[in-house]
Amino acid sequence: MTAPLPHAHADGMPDTFDVLVHPASELRGTLSAQPSKNYTTRYLLAAALTDSTTNGPVRVIGVATSEDAAAMLRCLADWGAGIELVGDDAVIRGFGAHPKAGVTLNPGNAGAVARFLMGAAALTSHTTFVTDYPDSLGKRPQGDLLEALARLGAGVSSDAGKLPITISGPVRGGMVEVSAERSSQYASALMFLAPLLPSGLDLKLTGDIKSRAPLRQTLDTLAAYGIQASASPDLSRIRIAGNQPYRAERVMVPGDYPGSAAILVAAAILPGEVRLSNLREQDLQGEKEAVAVLREMGADIERSGDTLTVRGGQPLSAVTRDGDGFTDAVQALSAAAAFAGGTTTWENVFTLRLKECDRISDTRRELEKLGLSVSETENSLSISGAASLAGGITVNGHGDHRMIMLLTLLGLRAEKPLRITGAHHIRKSYPQFFKHLEELGAKFEYLKTDTK
Ligand SMILES: O=C(O)C1=C[C@@H](OP(=O)(O)O)[C@@H](O)[C@H](O)C1
Numbered sequence: 066m067t068a069p070l071p072h073a074h075a076d077g078m079p080d081t082f083d084v085l086v087h088p089a090s091e092l093r094g095t096l097s098a099q100p101s102k103n104y105t106t107r108y109l110l111a112a113a114l115t116d117s118t119t120n121g122p123v124r125v126i127g128v129a130t131s132e133d134a135a136a137m138l139r140c141l142a143d144w145g146a147g148i149e150l151v152g153d154d155a156v157i158r159g160f161g162a163h164p165k166a167g168v169t170l171n172p173g174n175a176g177a178v179a180r181f182l183m184g185a186a187a188l189t190s191h192t193t194f195v196t197d198y199p200d201s202l203g204k205r206p207q208g209d210l211l212e213a214l215a216r217l218g219a220g221v222s223s224d225a226g227k228l229p230i231t232i233s234g235p236v237r238g239g240m241v242e243v244s245a246e247r248s249s250q251y252a253s254a255l256m257f258l259a260p261l262l263p264s265g266l267d268l269k270l271t272g273d274i275k276s277r278a279p280l281r282q283t284l285d286t287l288a289a290y291g292i293q294a295s296a297s298p299d300l301s302r303i304r305i306a307g308n309q310p311y312r313a314e315r316v317m318v319p320g321d322y323p324g325s326a327a328i329l330v331a332a333a334i335l336p337g338e339v340r341l342s343n344l345r346e347q348d349l350q351g352e353k354e355a356v357a358v359l360r361e362m363g364a365d366i367e368r369s370g371d372t373l374t375v376r377g378g379q380p381l382s383a384v385t386r387d388g389d390g391f392t393d394a395v396q397a398l399s400a401a402a403a404f405a406g407g408t409t410t411w412e413n414v415f416t417l418r419l420k421e422c423d424r425i426s427d428t429r430r431e432l433e434k435l436g437l438s439v440s441e442t443e444n445s446l447s448i449s450g451a452a453s454l455a456g457g458i459t460v461n462g463h464g465d466h467r468m469i470m471l472l473t474l475l476g477l478r479a480e481k482p483l484r485i486t487g488a489h490h491i492r493k494s495y496p497q498f499f500k501h502l503e504e505l506g507a508k509f510e511y512l513k514t515d516t517k
């Protein structure tokens with residue numbers, strides 16, 4: 066019997082809400098980092114790509130409970146995978162190289178889920194992708210992946226490189242170029258597809274390659290499922306032979322660095338002491354670098370094994386860093402920049418414009434509403450720190466979980482409460498975010514709305 070798939074709203078909060086963030090005088094307590102978003106999507110997809118008749122079921126231990134994780138589970142079930150949720154684990158019976166043909170998949174607002182599945186869709190005679198987030202995922206570019214799939218011989222139809230999209234396989238594989246300058250997810254998608262093709266893939270990543278860390282997480286996932294791959298040190302060439310079955314019995318999802326970066330920043334900008342466990346020191350998530358960035362800014366963070374202890378309230382100073390290595394922590398670290406002496410600049414962050422919102426211009430607009438001095442170029446974001454923020458206004462969450470995290474952190478340090486619209490979108494990656502901060506002493510009000 067397949068258990069019902071997780072309902073992302075089973076958290077006691079209204080379906081749609083604004084959050085009122087009350088100023089906090091300190092944060093104190095211990096938390097365990099939530100499961101990694103990027104490893105959850107990867108491990109679940111790879112589990113579905115095993116052939117259950119030869120491999121048996123795969124137990125993915127400790128899966129995320131976010132909307133993105135639910136979206137992946139839903140799509141894999143629609144494609145014919147057997148999915149059973151047992152406690153915090155997902156037990157998957159995979160369809161191997163044969164996802165059901167003719168299915169329409171809705172990955173919600175999950176970019177990685179949509180793109181990874183579009184790669185695997187080339188195994189089917191046709192799969193259609195739609196989204197119920199036309200203003201977010203519906204606006205994000207898919208053309209670079211579609212072009213690579215078309216070069217491999219797949220049929221593709223799209224709305225000018227955007228959803229809705231139909232992909233028709235099969236393809237044989239071989240050598241193919243894919244642009245990696247707007248997103249790494251296109252190359253990752255092809256890497257998941259490669260082992261199940263007769264000829265594998267010899268991938269040439271073109272352009273100024275962005276987000277190398279997630280590419281390494283994809284290689285790491287393939288290795289965990291017994292797939293051989295070779296990659297040049299700069300990842301511009303990735304070779305994966307064909308006819309390699311995915312194989313695994315159990316994989317364990319590590320803790321999530323991008324979401325945890327927001328907790329670490331909260332702990333650094335307020336007095337108190339916060340311990341955060343379940344964060345491996347040896348980990349390929351680029352957002353692990355948030356720890357080093359915060360330390361460089363002056364935060365007091367100590368590591369003992371998988372646990373980080375932050376003693377907050379230290380004076381912070383500005384840094385200039387290439388943000389591409391920790392793309393999903395730039396928003397959270399911008400809250401530290403807002404209270405650091407001097408001007409912090411995140412360089413090489415153009416791809417932030419292509420996420421759930423334009424994380425450069427939209428961030429500048431929201432921070433300016435709060436009285437901060439912010440500037441942008443096409444490829445960078447600079448924030449001048451302030452000693453204090455008045456708060457007492459309403460800011461726009463832009464339907465973006467990472468924007469909501471950033472604004473929440475600013476609200477915790479403001480003088481008066483800060484209202485953030487559309488705060489329910491936090492569920493995309495970190496449904497427990499507000500509850501976790503409440504456990505540390507923060508106070509929120511959840512104001513029910515009717516706005517999706
Ligand atoms: O591969 C992944 O799981 C991800 C890759 C990154 O995207 P880009 O490669 O588009 O930068 C990251 O921002 C996203 O949250 C998850």
Ligand SMILES: C=C(OP(=O)(O)O)C(=O)O
Binds near residue numbers: 102393420421494
């Ligand atoms: C951009 C993100 O996710 P995705 O691209 O998977 O939608 C994110 O988690 O910040």
